[in-house]
Amino acid sequence: MKLKEISPKSLKKVPDTELSALHLRCHQLYGKTKEFTKDDIVKIHVWILNEMRYRGVGYLIQDNELDRKSRPLLRKEEPEVQKGPLEETDLSKLKVPPIIFIPRFLRVSGSQIYARNRSPNDIDIIVCGEEEEENG
Known part of the structure; x- marks a missing residue:
């Protein structure tokens, strides 16, 4: 799946392994692409993390700008x-x-x-x- 195709609804159909790969891709592209602004990547990153948390898929929290900007936007635990x-x-x-x-x-x-x-x-x-x- 391409990042521009991502929405909270479309992520529900993505396998766990692809979800993890999309998460990594956000970190790789943050601030390094002209196709997406930093805010676009933060929004997509938050959608991915919310879906990962909902499914119980583990992910690495890094102390970088993307994670710091995403953290306050995450959905509270359900x-x-x-x-x-x-x-x-x-x-x-x-x-x-x-x-x-x-x-x-x-x-x-x-x-x-x-x-x-x-x-x-x-x-x-x-x-x-x-x-x-x-x-x-």
């Missing part, structure tokens, strides 16, 4: 999907931002926090309304 009848997301591997607990306003419940020798599959966050003042 949770693994279990291949099964329901293709459920494995919640234990899902990286979620921390929850800020506000006493008597946000509460957590569900099997996730009470799991002992169980396989939890959910967590419930309860948002409470304003507390009513007790009379008496």
